[in-house]
Amino acid sequence: MADNKAPASVNINSKGKDEHSYDAIVIGSGISGGWAAKELCEKGLKTLVLERGRDVEHIKDYPTATMPPWEFKHRGELALNIHQKNPIASRCYAFNEETQHFFVKDDEHPYLQTKPFDWIRGYQVGGKSLLWARWTQRWSDLDFEANAKDGVGVDWPIRYKDIAPWYSYAEKFAGISGNRDGLPQVPDGEFLPPMEMNILEKHFKSSIEKNYPGRNLIISRTANLSKGINGRGPCQYRNLCYRGCPFGGYFSSNSATLPAAAATGNFTLRPFSVVHSIIYDEKSQRATGVRVIDTNTFHATEYFAKIIFVNASTINSTLILLNSTSSRFPNGLGNDSGALGHYLMDHNYRGRLYGEHPGFKDSYYYGRRPTGVYLPRFRNLNDSGKENFLRGYAFAGSGSRSQGDVPDGVGIGKDFKESLTEPGLWQMNMNGMGECLPDVNNKVSLDANNKDKWGIPLLNIDCKYGDNEIRMTKDILETGAEMLEKAGFKNVTQFNTEQAPGLAIHEMGTARMGKDPRTSVLNAHNQVWNAPNVFVTDGACMTSSACQNPSLTYMALTARAADYAVRELKNGNI
Structure with a gap:
């Protein structure tokens, strides 16, 4: 249960402003926070990074990274008591015995749900950059x-x-493997050599592109290194990325941006630091610092800086802004618009969707490729042929061979064991990735009557998929099944999970960018309107969601905003 009052032990533990002052403070150490730290440190700013969770050092703190399956007590599956205690976290595909130490458990930071929303979190240095799926398409x-x-x-600025x-x-810097495919809806980038499709995926690609002009199946563009760069990688084709990669074979804050920040000598990391709020000075019309509560001792400390980057992940970043109230901003820092x-x-x-293919029984593949195939958006690309929904969707997929064709009714003995030594049918799994429209009624707010153990109001999430998303899901299922059947797949199965928002772990919005301070929270440089030394560059800043994976856009926006912030600081404008 949440506490209804702040712990009695909270007090300001200040050693003086000078000892707690930096050029910049970054709140959060995940994908965008790591980038902010790297960029600010490399530009010469003494930078403090605050992380509410524990420290995780690259390689040293990946305890399951090289464990074989038989060393796990439950062979990788969650223990029943863990599953029962964590109904929200347990819905995430990546939460298991191998990775559970990187996930926030349900009782560690509770929240309220007006409508069901599965908020998946990782509170440690590196955040969810240790757990992300690594797909990286440009918008x-x-x-x-x-x-x-x-x-x-509102219009993007x-x-x-x-x-x-x-x-x-x-x-x-991150290292993205992929192919230059010449598709305008997913512009080409700076790619390492692509990983290779297997024979079933190549067949599916051929069928799609023959039967559906304008649809193109491509190898996914992913932050897995097909060759080593910057002392990291290459990928070892283990596909154990969620455990943490001791080879640095995929991009994470821990393996890439935070070490780059530390190498400058300008980097200070403070884990176990829950940010309570941002301090705003009405006289200077600037933020002056942040209030921090020690995760374990509940002692409060204030840290000060000229620039503050808020990168606590979408919902937590907005929680901090909403809790940062003053007579100038009674409804949250930068909230003049009410947005x-x-x-x-x-x-x-x-x-x-799922389908089995009866062919290609003389072919197999080597290794466990940590990527997949991607069918970029093909709906509503122009003004002709509009569907009964706005925007569009993509498909993520992968082809593989099952383990053994087990004879019917056989579950023990010689025949059963021998069947498991032979590969079974080829199969294709596909998942639609649909755009979600921005809706003013999908929101987060603070509940002042219920507080967490750090004395911060609990967050209440009120969000649902709308009619546009429901119509889009119907088209995803019908179109996906048609493409599979056209390519010769059998036993094609389509199903609607009806999962609540949150499980895509692509939460965006709540502190959107815009052109007008009357309708948005941030300007074109991710700068808080009327608090110009505060920047928000994680998913909270997003004005729409597109249907591409968003993390690459967070990286780019963060690097761009940091460059602008340092120039403005040097010019005396912030």
């Missing part, structure tokens, strides 16, 4: 112009040309 002007064209939400150089900058907390989005992953 295009199809996405940045969509709100304006459809009259939904940027276009593809504004962020394209920063996509390249992020890709070169703060609203327009929460999560991708629509409800539509899933």
